[in-house]
Amino acid sequence: MTKPTVALLLTLLFGSAPAHAAVRVTPTAVTLDSPEASQQLLVTLDTADGTRTAKYEVANPAIAAVDASGRITPKGEGKTEVVVKHGTDTVRVSVEVTGLKSPRPVSFEQEVIPILTKASCNSGGCHGKAEGQGGLKLSVFGFDPAADFQALVTEGRGRRVFPAAPQNSLFLLKAAGRTPHGGGKKIDQDGHRYQRLLRWIQEGTQFATAKAPAVTALEVEPTQKTLALNGTQQLRVTAIYADGTRRCVTAESEYDSNAATIAGADGRGLVSAGDKPGEAAILVRYMGNVTVCRITLPRPGVKFPRPAEANFVDKHVWDKLERLGIPPSDLADDATFMRRVFLDTIGTLPTAAEASAFLADAAPNKREKLIDALLARPEYADLWALKWSDILKVDKDAVTPQGAVAMTRWVRRQIAENRPYDQFVRDIVTARGSTAADGPAAIYKSLSTPEIAARSMSQVFLGVRIECAQCHHHPSEKWAQDDYWALAGMFSGVNRKPLPGGAEAVVWTVGADLGPVPKGKAKPKKGVTPIPVNGVPAAPLGAEPKEFAPSDDRRKVLADWMTAPDNPYFATAIANRLWAHYLGRGLVEPIDDIRATNPASNEPLLAALTAHLRERKYDLRALTKTILMSRTYQLSSTAKDGNATDEQNFSHASVKPMAAEVLLDSVSQLTGAPEKFNGWPEGYRAIQVWDNRMPSYFFRIFGRPVRYSVCECERGTDPSIAQALHLMNSPEIAAKVQARSGAARKLADSDKKPAAIVDDLFLAALSRRPTDAERAKFLEAFTDGDRRAAVEDVMWAILNSKEFLYNR
């Protein structure tokens, strides 16, 4: 029953809406049809949840009981009423209890599995892990009920269930902690879960019962709620079965928060908010079905003037900030904007000349002009080729140096030519030909099996982490093992043939349907695709399988499906990735884990960016410009009263660490001492180096990824004392600062006045001029007459400042 219907019904019952705050109780009629059934009532006040503040009484305690949290449980067959009092309001709920004398038999599949899941018996850390625990192996999260039934009822020499004396079944003794159990006591012997397990054994351990159809959907009430800080909300979860029946499973469901510090939920579905404003999604799980309740905690009583909108991005961001009561920061000044947009788009520091020209430019559209100019610069392609090489696993050791060069060059050209993203990805997915020729074919050396290709491409291009479905149903998504193997089958014909000269040719030979290794077979060797007994018909994620001739390159069908206008993942994934690059945080985080149960922090914005990208025919530069032109991107990173703790709503710019390569280039540029990479011609910048294995202490401590995974998270961004020591003391940095032909020496040997030198260095490093106080302080360095030392020390200090080391 939907809430408006209930409200209407109440209105009818009471004649007219009461003048004071209405108390709504749902449902108004309860039927409990088994000994362990229960029904959670929800008491809704005008704005708050009254479930835990209401008083409950049952008219006939012989028929039903109700606890302080509003949960009704059966006691005896018959009818009675629960009287709900809140303040001066009284609402009566009719209760009918049936099925106690001859209860519907317990279904293992429908009723025992959820108990095992809720008690985490089948979690990945316990009996659910691949090798089981203590000899008992259950399918993780109970996704294979038949196997679990087998494990409990027939394996273990039949000791696990003992129908002759059900309460002495090892299964119950262990679960209730009456016999030593590694996991300890998991189930309360007086609770309804234990009673249900006991009854299941008493009834002869039935697997499925005729009367228990499958759960087809899960409903949570409320689906979203705005709470006050430290507020609470009782949830109600209803399972909907194939035959249309609905059963309250609030106590049986599991609850997880994606932001436990904002709001969490206990095992009874009571959501408790913390004292920090923000948003949380409560993930509700029952029998392989998942649903989400969103909790919003606004800052109380905050009003702020809505800044002008530069484009649709700002509209969605301001909407969200208004709802949460978080004011946006001011617009960043020209110098800050300039340095940020340089580092973000081209991974390169503005020179002193570029900085002073931009600061002096009086044109009202100078920011737009700068954005356009930067997106056309060659370093833009360098930076994004580096980034794509990371996530496409262009690891020299895996793809050979020739392959790494070939791929890096190809990617760089696609970016430089602004190739539409859908075509770019199609070329990668369907790559064939020489791994050493200019092209993406070498990727199939790195993604060397159909499974690795399937899960890597899924994560990179669709933002779907399908990996866990290789062995079991995805714990928080609809993906089953079949989906994983169907996708892997799309890559099944990819093979590599040796070419003269050591390279290989990627070819499509014969496609096949793949599937998991049958149970009981030894694990295959790493890198060898097992031959399944029953392959799953190949198909893109969640799509209908097609008929393929063996010679059909199935990847073409996959690429068609990925880039089709109605693909739900493809455009969203890249929009989110670009957003995360420029704003420092994805709308969905982690950026490549997009799913219903991990909602975006601003879903309308992500949808709008996605639609915009499709409208612009996958023109990444156009989408980038839209993001960069938004006021949101151009906000200051300086927090304002009320937005300092905001981390996910883009109320202020984030201070971003620089990638190791970008930082090294920045240091080289500032000091005027280019880095000489071993074995490379002079003049190459770090962001142009395709050799990810080139030994470098600098790259290691500043977190260069080894390109082991397709996750951007592989790039380390955490600071360390080692970084500080290296920047302050290392001979490598000192050599740059003191270089004979370096910037410091040139300035010292010039006839510039000290003040001009300080100004030049500030512009070169920070894209701004010093304040008067800063200039005065830095001029002190020149008092002892040694100009060279003075300039070096000024440069050293600026280089070690946090303003230089971070992109703010």
Next chain:
Amino acid sequence: MPSFRMSRRQAIRVGTVGLLGGLSLPRLLQFQAQAAGAKGAKAKSCIFLFLEGGPSTIDMWDMKPDAAAEVRGPYKPVKTNVNGTFICEHLPNCAKIADKYTILRNHSHNDNGHTTGYHYVMTGVKADFADGTNSRKPNNVLYPSIGSVVSKELGHTDTLPPYINLPHPLTAGGPGFHGAEHAPFVIEGDPVSPDFEVRDLVPVEGIDSKRQDRRKRLLSGLDTPASSAAAPTGKAGTMATYYEKAHDLMTSAAARKAFDIKSEPAKLREAYGHTTLGQCALLSRRLVEAGCRFVGTDHSGWDTHFTCFPSLEKDLIPSVDKAFSALVTDLADRGLLDSTLVVMMGEMGRTPKVNAQAGRDHWSMTQSVLFAGGGIKPGLVIGATDKNSVAPLADPVSVEDILCTLFHQMGIDSTKIYNTPLGRPVPIVNGGRVLTDLVG
């Protein structure tokens, strides 16, 4: 001032002198904190040897010679210098000094994952992430590790950082909500390698102290609190804290001396074993001597699922044998054993039954943990497991119990409550008890 501990009274006396000049106020406060923190402490420092992957303690410290062949494995127990205590034949050096340490055989917990188990042992809190999802980076973003708690509670003694990791960051060794100030100083480098050094500790030649001071002054002109990049939040804020720590380290001669493992006599270096674990143990002793409070060494390679016995016998167990025995002996010889608690454990033990690949799998239900020094009762075997080492016979000792005992020996009240950044109160250790059998 090596092996220096102040009483409250001494601290107050020093304080008076300090007020007259000589001791700065922060320094004075530090001494006071030290005096307070050390109250009731037996151990000033802790050396924590973490055997990452899960040591096969059933083949080392808790042998089952009477069990079936697939349980007892190929090794034989041998006598030690303590009557009735038997350990593995491949631990001959440890067998000679069993009177100096205690084996706890009834440790047990139920987290069988590597990264989750590591997190549990290092923080006393069950991980809230799935095993394996956080293996690359220090993964305790919320809860502080043991070393960070020690750093927070006891602070610096001399110039060395109070909490150091060797020879790379401990996966779950991060500071959690105690923040960057209590993050480990990581000495990245293998002390067994001939060119081992702690890099970048001193400025290059030619930058004299006058110029160093000037550079620092200039830098302070930019890194002002008003500059948003230096705001105390976020990674730039963390970086600012690391700069302060780096400065402390650079200005200390004692620190540089402590790092110089090459100054140890060759004979002693050999006694510790020419292995990463051995030389990390030796370096740990030097660091503790110089005032470090908590040295965490991560020694990986113990996840022996496949064909475990050759590597256990040739590599893993001998490296432990030498490193642990030499460390305990060396500390005792220098009179440091009483004030230094040595703990050696991993995130789990290994399955009683040898698997089909001739290895042993994860078994957090039983693991033997070694303790030495720091006021614990030596020469004991505490607890026992059942005939196949499936579970402790009685009285299982939890992770919380071990942490409680460790903190107790260091004079830290493990029931002390800290508030997380959101104001949620959490004790240093959630429950647990001091193991009275162990500490008397």
